[in-house]
Amino acid sequence: MKITEYVSNSPEETKKIASELVSTFHGGEVIKAIGDMGCGKTAFCQGIGKALGVKGIINSPTFNLIKVYQGEKITLYHVDCYRLEGVDEERKDLALDEVMGDKKIITYIEWPNYGSEDIINYHPVITIKLSYLDDEQRKIVIEDERF
Amino acid sequence: MKDEIILAIESSCDETAIAILKNGKELLVNSVNTQIEDHKRFGGVYPELASRLHLQNITKVLAYALSLKDFDYKTITHVAVTGGPGLPGALQIGAMAAKTLATYLNVPLISVHHLAGHIYANEYVTEFKYPLLALIASGGNSEIVYLPSPMKFEIIGETEDDAIGEAFDKVARELGLPYPGGVNLDKISKEEGIKTFPLPKPKVSGYNLSYSGLKSHLIRMIQKEKRDEEGKIPLEVVKSYARSTEEHFVNQMLDKLHQAAVDYHVRQVVVGGGVSANSYLRSHVNDVFKNDDIEVMLPPLWCTTDNAAMIAKAAHHMIELGHLAPLSMTTMPNRNLEDE
Numbered sequence: 001m002k003i004t005e006y007v008s009n010s011p012e013e014t015k016k017i018a019s020e021l022v023s024t025f026h027g028g029e030v031i032k033a034i035g036d037m038g039c040g041k042t043a044f045c046q047g048i049g050k051a052l053g054v055k056g057i058i059n060s061p062t063f064n065l066i067k068v069y070q071g072e073k074i075t076l077y078h079v080d081c082y083r084l085e086g087v088d089e090e091r092k093d094l095a096l097d098e099v100m101g102d103k104k105i106i107t108y109i110e111w112p113n114y115g116s117e118d119i120i121n122y123h124p125v126i127t128i129k130l131s132y133l134d135d136e137q138r139k140i141v142i143e144d145e146r147f
Numbered sequence: 148m149k150d151e152i153i154l155a156i157e158s159s160c161d162e163t164a165i166a167i168l169k170n171g172k173e174l175l176v177n178s179v180n181t182q183i184e185d186h187k188r189f190g191g192v193y194p195e196l197a198s199r200l201h202l203q204n205i206t207k208v209l210a211y212a213l214s215l216k217d218f219d220y221k222t223i224t225h226v227a228v229t230g231g232p233g234l235p236g237a238l239q240i241g242a243m244a245a246k247t248l249a250t251y252l253n254v255p256l257i258s259v260h261h262l263a264g265h266i267y268a269n270e271y272v273t274e275f276k277y278p279l280l281a282l283i284a285s286g287g288n289s290e291i292v293y294l295p296s297p298m299k300f301e302i303i304g305e306t307e308d309d310a311i312g313e314a315f316d317k318v319a320r321e322l323g324l325p326y327p328g329g330v331n332l333d334k335i336s337k338e339e340g341i342k343t344f345p346l347p348k349p350k351v352s353g354y355n356l357s358y359s360g361l362k363s364h365l366i367r368m369i370q371k372e373k374r375d376e377e378g379k380i381p382l383e384v385v386k387s388y389a390r391s392t393e394e395h396f397v398n399q400m401l402d403k404l405h406q407a408a409v410d411y412h413v414r415q416v417v418v419g420g421g422v423s424a425n426s427y428l429r430s431h432v433n434d435v436f437k438n439d440d441i442e443v444m445l446p447p448l449w450c451t452t453d454n455a456a457m458i459a460k461a462a463h464h465m466i467e468l469g470h471l472a473p474l475s476m477t478t479m480p481n482r483n484l485e486d487e
Contacts, residue, residue: 037317038363042308060309060359063287064160066234068481075481095198095236135367 002147006140007133011043014130017140018047021126027074027103029146030122032112035130040138041110044128048108049076061110066094077107081115092116151466153225154212154248155459156205158241159233159261160287163204165212166455167223171463174271176212177456180204198236205244223252227462230258230472231482238478246474257462258472262484263300266292267464268450268457269417276414276442282404284428285420285451286312286329289400291354291407292484298464300484303411304354304403311396312422314358318392321369322385333425335382336389343391354403358396365392397428401435408441417444424448 008014031048033041042060049058052071061067061080069076077099084092097118100107112119124145131139150170157164167176213220228245231238242258249256265288266281281292289311291304309317312329319328324335347364349357369388372380408416418432423445436443450457465471470487 037366038359042359057305057307057355059306060313062313063285063310064233066480068232068235070481091200093199094234099235 002142002144004142004144006142008040008138008140009136011040014040014043014138014140015047015050017142018044019051021142022048022051025074025106027106028101029106029126030100030124031106031108031126031128033108033110033128033130034112035128036132039130039132040140041128041130044130044140045076045078045108045110048106049078052076052106071106073104075105077105079107079109079115079119081109081111081113081119083114084116085111085114087114089116093118149224150222151225151463152223153227153257153459153462153466154223155227155259155455155462156241156245157229157261157264157453157455157458158201158205158237159229159231160237160453162453163201163208163241164453164455165205165208166459167212167215167218168456168459168463171460174456174459175218176215177454178208178211179452179454180208198234198240201237201240205240209244221252223248223254225255225257225462225466226252227257227259227458227465229261229264229458230476231479232261233478233480235478235480238480242476242478246476250474255466255471256474256476257465257470258476258478259458259461259465260482260484260487261458262288262290262292263298263461263487264457265419265451266294266300266417267461268454269419269444269446270460271450271456272446273415273417273444275417278411278413279415279417280404280408280411280413282400282416282418282423283420284311284400284418284422286310286316286422288420289356289358291404293407293411293413298461298468298470298487300487302484303407304356306356306358307351308357308359309362311356311358311400312420314362314396315392315422317362318365318369318388321366322388323379324385324389329422329425332389332393333427335386336393337426338386341386341390343387343394346391346395349399354407356400356403358399361395393425393427397425397431401428401432405435405439408436409439413441415442415444417446419446419451421448421451423451
């Protein structure tokens with residue numbers, strides 16, 4: 001596993017780090033984003049989307065659970081399991097088993113630990129750990145199981 | 148002339164719902180399966196997510212709808228279904244049921260955009276006057292949509308991050324308020340004389356909105372508050388947060404809505420979505436528009452939640468415009484409102 005650490009000074013820098021990560025993608029990557037509220041999980045996904053050529057705004061999928069965006073060649077699934085905290089396993093099924101790993105799809109999952117066993121046990125994944133340093137700065141650790 | 152009878156199905160997210168609409172006006176059935184027993188068990192908190200549950204529910208709501216006294220299912224002239232956006236698996240269940248029915252009855256199929264439904268739900272209350280501006284404010288949406296004519300949509304503003312209802316819920320949770328957070332935030336902020344404090348104004352372009360930065364700012368402020376032995380923040384402080392959050396979030400939205408309404412010279416503004424129940428929004432929206440010759444409509448709450456009546460209403464307009472879908476239609480989880 002390859003571990004890379006960054007310090008981001010703004011949402012724009014976070015997006016740039018995301019777009020560098022996208023340059024290593026071949027399709028089918030599954031990304032899990034972990035971090036407290038307001039650490040930039042959605043900002044990181046906006047960077048991924050932009051690098052994939054998604055036009056328009058990528059905003060929070062918390063309520064909708066899944067939002068789907070079309071990039072130039074790849075479809076982006078933006079998933080948020082925040083609402084699934086404490087939900088029965090059988091109710092957590094978002095039918096992502098056919099989505100995760102599909103070569104035409106990138107799956108980005110926020111709050112994966114509240115998700116179904118399918119999500120929790122999926123490998124290989126790229127885990128993005130975001131944490132708060134101060135009002136502007138965030139620490140970003142990327143744990144990449146592909147390497 | 149023969150009656151137009153639309154059977155509509157909505158299954159894009161949490162609810163499986165069916166409605167039957169006669170001649171675009173008379174709602175014969177409006178049935179939402181809320182799995183009452185299960186919801187009780189979970190305190191009414193959790194969503195109906197699994198496609199499998201939609202599959203179980205759809206036969207139940209359909210059987211209920213078609214068992215209606217004095218109703219002959221053979222009189223159905225159109226079948227409408229939510230074609231997106233939504234959860235991919237959930238959408239497919241609704242579409243499969245709709246296609247099966249349309250094939251069996253040999254009637255046309257209509258594929259409706261979920262947000263078009265939310266906007267046209269307001270027509271159960273008032274006839275639309277174009278050009279019109281619709282604000283959709285809920286847990287999942289914060290959009291300002293311009294309608295120059297029926298079923299023509301231009302999204303002129305939307306949230307760049309969190310929806311307003313979602314941000315309310317998350318701030319409320321940090322304040323220790325019970326679910327549903329946004330509703331409880333509203334409840335405790337109603338009384339007179341609650342002190343408010345200033346909050347930063349996010350820089351957002353055009354008619355777009357932003358709540359994520361404010362939410363994070365508030366959460367960090369709340370985390371620094373003094374707490375009692377049980378870890379609770381004093382009620383007066385919680386109320387002050389609640390009122391400040393509510394005013395600040397709603398004002399951001401109403402300022403943009405008002406500016407857009409003036410710039411686009413609209414005749415009518417309709418406010419939809421769960422957040423339209425917010426008491427500050429309801430009391431303040433008329434103040435914002437008091438000097439304008441613009442009619443402001445606030446719908447009753449039943450219009451704002453997911454249901455199939457709204458899908459039937461939008462379908463009625465689509466039939467008038469000849470927007471029918473082939474039986475080969477596919478659901479689109481990322482369907483764009485502006486492509487309608």
